[in-house]
Amino acid sequence: MKSPKAIICLSSPSRISLLFHGLAIICLTSATVSASYGGNETDYLALLSFKSKITQDPYKVLTSWNHSFHFCEWSGISCGKRHKRVTALRLGSQGLEGSLSPHVGNLSFLREFYLRNNSFQGNIPQELGRLSRLRHLNLNINEFSGVIPTNLSGCSNLEVLSLGGNKLAGSITKEMSLLSKLIFLGIDDNKLTGGIPPFLGNITSMEVFSAGGNPFGGRIPDTLGHWKSLKVFESGECNLYGNIPHSIFNLSLLVNFSLSENQLSGSLPSEFGVMLPNLEWLQLWGNELTGVLPPSISNCSKLRYLEMSNNSFSGKLTINFSKLRDIYTIRLLYNNFHGRGEANDMRFIDSLKNCTKLLELRLYHCNLIGVLPISIGNLSDQLTYLDLAENQLFGSLPSSIGNLVGLTFLALGPNRFKGKIPTTIGKLQNLQVLGLESNQFSGPIPDAIGNLSLLTQLYLDYNKLEGHIPSTLGNCKQLNGLSGSIPSKIKDLNTLSYLDLSYNNLPGNITSCLGECISLTTLNLRGNKFQGIIPSSFSSLGGLEVLDISKNNFSGKIPQFLVKWKSLEFLNLSFNDFEGEVPALGVFANASAFSILGNNRLCGGLATLELPKCKETGNKKKRFPFFILFIVIAPTLLIVLCCVYLLCKKKRNSHPSQSSGNERFLKVSYNQLLKATDGFSTANLIGEGGHSSVYKGILDSIDDKSVAVKVLHLQSRGAHKSFIAECEAWRNIRHRNLLKIITSCSSTDFHGNDFKALVYEFMPNGSVHDWLHSSAYTSKLNLLQRINILRDVATALDYLHNRCQTTIVHGDLKPCNILLDDMVAHVGDFGLARLLGTDLNQNSSTGVKGTIGYAPPEVMTGKRPTDDMFKEGLSLHKFAYMALPDHVVDVIDDDAIVLQSTEANAKKVEECLVATIKIGVWCSVDSPPQRMKIEIVVNELQRILDVLQNI
Template structure:
């Protein structure tokens, strides 16, 4: 029977019943899987709805698909896996979403990518992101997220890319990030992170790209980052980093881009940098304190596109062979001390001719000397920005400059260039900015300037240009500012120039020899902010159309020949906004101007018959001829008259006696070895306050001092030099010789008064001090480097620094001045050489006066301003000097010697207290400049151009506090 059982089972088998069992089993399995899947979908579904609920203002249509009519995997921005139908990617880029990121995002457990950049999410980054163990890409950049970076993000162990840039995150970079062993990309740019770069980051050996630009991290760059052997880009600019660049970074041979700009890094670049980092494409190290020469091995970086090293302390001769850097696009080396005295110091320019992709060449504010290479005309026609300004280059601007057809900015100002402005400059149709100021360019302004239809700024200030202003400038319809001041231009102001409605910033034609009337078309300049026509020979009425220039905030017509009524509309309604001093035939205006009433002038006018007028003219002519003969005979013993041109007033002893109330003691404002200085009111100059310097001719050397000063003022003029109004060489009422110089009155007194006056209670802030020192240094730079012949002041000290209403400093008293390279009496080797304490030590050994001696005096002046100690104070004796007093405090004890008034100003200001480190750095830097300038050895003293640049850097820092 047992053998029959299988037969019985087989015989009982039914296909229909078997199929039924199979279907049931399949349905059971499917229902189990479906239940499992639906459960997961439900979790994701609920999480997405929570995320949507915390988005307060989704733009119309942005999340309209997120509803029950569609499966969640079809919602916009949602991607699901094919197998489990779970959400693997949530990408809602650039939708303008506002609100908060829901913690329920942590429930999307299958998520591999979370991408929400360029929205307006705010609040903290939810720590629940740490649950997303499958997450590989996290992009939360360009939002408004705040708070700290959650440390448990380290639980996202598969994370490869992390972008949290452009938010408002605070705190430090959590060291837990170092556990993310697969991380290859990190961007933390533009947040408020602090606490430095944690050395633990060096554990992420997979790192290829790292950026923390724009955070106040502080601290140094850890040496452990040298473990990032796969690193290609490293961006940590604007992070307040200090210390040296660790040598381990130079071993990262795959590195292509390094940006550490605008930090406080020190040290020098390794000699073999180009061999160690041959793949470099971009190097940004500008705005640091790096020193030493630029290694020639950079020539090996053949892929280099950009080299930005400006605003450091690099020095020496440039020996890089740029011909090997054929792809370089921008080369910025300005604001360093590159340069040498060797004849081929500028030869490196020749090697740039093969750099056909060069767009930016910035070599400005360095110490380059020598002939301006003609090879600049062979540079790339792709060149857009050429900056060689503020160096010591001489020679002509080459005609071949017309090859640079791509040029938009040309800056060669502040050099010693001579010759004409080549007319070929007119072929540079793309030029927008041209700086040729403070050179020795001569000849006329070429008509071809009018071809520069894209021109925005043209600055030809302080040259020796002559001839007329070309009317073709009227073709420059985009011109915003024009500086032609301090030249030898003559002729009339072109009407077409005044019809340029684009001129909205500055039109400065001052200190020339322009004549004729001011055209009424000046009223077209209704957007212009500043108009300066002072110190010319412009005559006629002030056109009433000037009142239409509603944008004017500063107008200067002083020292011209204007006559007639002063308008009362527009800029003329604001006394502080304009000046008409030195125009003796003006009348009217507001009462405060103290000008005569026009109707009173007209009332006293009488008409005379024609024959009477003819007789009067003839008699006047005869009288003038007689006076001229007598004056010429007398002028041989009155050298000072030679310095006065027609633009200066002529005054007599009697007029000065009246102006100073009889040289009264009450008007006495200063005394010196050769002179006394009185305050006065000069009626002949519209009642202007003046300072009258009366020479003590009975004192030996006073006559020579007067002659020196006259000669100096005949040759020099600068905004930071005391402006002379006139001189007087006559006899007094007792028949004695009388000599005097009349200067513009400086209402704020001398720098010495501010430092040491027991009566004054005012205090100078560090920013005011920086501005004053820059003014003085600029004046020295002018007389040392931009005058022919070179002028040495010889007696620089606080008493000779005068301050005007705006606290602008002016250097005065050239009674001991010397003119280098001449054989005149000024260079006599005998006589007084400055003031004890300020005079350079080599003068005591009988050495000739030099510009380096002025730098020494300026250094002592800086230290006196900062410490409020006079170099002749009793404590400075037996070899101990103000220089040693200051140098001993560097670098860590500077605040111990700073004048307490300077420190108190900042202690009273909460905002500046928060910037104590910056302030201390500025204090130390200023003292360091003073010490560097006052070295005993002339060769060790800082160059005055460098001084100006360093002080400007200090001022810029202070202005940002």
């Protein structure tokens, strides 16, 4: 039986009409598709295939990729005007995850393919080799694995190939040499092996070769000397060994030359600086190079960064730095620059006078011998880091050292300096670290050191100093880091009246000899590692007015002799492990005169302490007739209450500003906040953290104004301290770039549970974190907005650090704690704040403070510091640092950059980006003393804003 066939009957006119009508519809549909896709659906289908391989699209960038729009109007797509074929696919920094569809190889008109900074996985498809028109391929910072496809050689017009920051393995295949038009090759930070192949030298158009961070091994091929147009050669951390071929030094256009952390040996040619006159960045540290550091480096007049540390260079350092007017970093540490038979190795200092941009001079452990010349004072007033430690410098330390007013770090020991420490050192008021140890300084410690109020570390040990420790050293309130035990000879200081050893690392039991310092009026031991009981010898210290032993590990019962000290005005026993009953007499009779927070095993005491009652021990004794006691005590109690009342009245009258400031906070109850937030409804929940939840609400008492109500999770460890810290901080501060607090509430809920909350002004534009990372925010921050925010935050920190009566360290600065109102930034959440100079809010026993991972470059790069890409030694700080100065555009969040109409304007924008990233890098270095001072940050960001606003 034959299969049925379709039969068209043409006998009826109506049917003929219907047939032609159907054919017309088919033709019309075909014409529409043809019109939509330029007569070729290849690109359309290739893009749909690309989309089908995407598993995560957090910013919904591919939502426009649907039938409602022509594919030329899809996000990230550009088409040619004539044929409407895809010429560019740009989807950088969109958080995309998935694999790369091989059908992308069908986009035959594609010239630019940009997927930088996403999370693509799997192999790079071989089919990309079909894209013969492709000029730019950027797959940098993804998770591609496998090998580099051999048939990428089919992309014969390729100029830029960027594959860095992936997991590519294998070796560079010979087919790569067929890319004869290649200008930029970026294969850094992968797992490539097999050495740098000699055949790459055949690509004579090469201008940038970035291959650092691969375990290549092998030698540097001599054939790379064919790259006559090369400007950047970066191959640090590649396990390279052997000599640097002489042909490399003939690449006269080189601007950036970095071969750090390899095993390269041999010496540099004496004409080095003549052969490479355009160098701006020279980084050969961490190798095994020998011989003299060529004096001809002085011909590299454009040099800005010189790092030759950790080699075996020898001979006298004779570089004439006077021509290097743009240099800002000189790192030559760990070499051997002693000139044999020479009287002085330090004459090169004279030539640094013209280096007005110099920020760092590091000559640690260089075996330099000689006298430090007076010309040391002629160095740049921008110099922040001077390290001459571990040398053999002798003679006096020139008083001209006091001219270097920009210094934050000065290390001069061990050396053989002698004579007195010059008093001019007191002019270095930005200094945070001062190392003068292991020299032969004599005489007294100058009083002028007390001017260095920012000092955090001071090393004077192993000298011949004598006399009294100057009382002015008490001005250096940030000094810390003492370790070891308190010496027993302290008992000889029988006239000592003030001893502050707070916030060091002093361990063990306190020496009983301290009890012999009977002239003490103030003893501050807080923030150490002391343990055990308070020595009974302390009972001799009856003249103490202030005793602070908080933040230690003291245990046992509170000594009764503390009750008897009549002169004691303030006692802080907080955050130890005391147990037993709290007395109610002496200093313990006034709740404002002592603190016992954080001792969880105490009981009794004043009712206001709300401690549990102490358990009765032993046999019950006959009840004492308390009415007799009442008759005796009542008159005395009445007198005491009158005195307290008069004293409080006097204090209120003497501090009108504080009183008036407190009156501005209106009172709210638990019930009002419950109503304002609709019962703390989850619909009103706008944020949640470890210690609190934040709700949006409307308070009737302030004209139905929107507020943010931060409710503490009091069951969470540390929440109570967080509340106290925040209240204490807000009581002392007020600034336009700080979140405005309206009031606080300390009460109980309807079940009798403790309830604590803070009420803030509501910020309608959310947090910086939302704008940077949340998919709910479709628009992103532009460049001006980001730098304005950074300036606002820096201004707030400058106020907290330098303009407050009490210096405040925020402790938890991160994008989600920076709130926006009309795009003006306001810093909030002071739950981990620290008030320097008070007994509150110091390092908590609850663990590491702050949020792990935050770093300043986040706002500009748009990358979380905890991003998966930051591993195996790479961090956000290093990511930004490595981009300076020539590749900053590559690390900036794509949404931040707006192309300018003129080349001059574009150059200005790029300079501003470099300056901003440089600030972020300086503010996130590991060592706090090396970080840029916040007041300088404010000025620099304002300068950058001024430039951008005039474009």
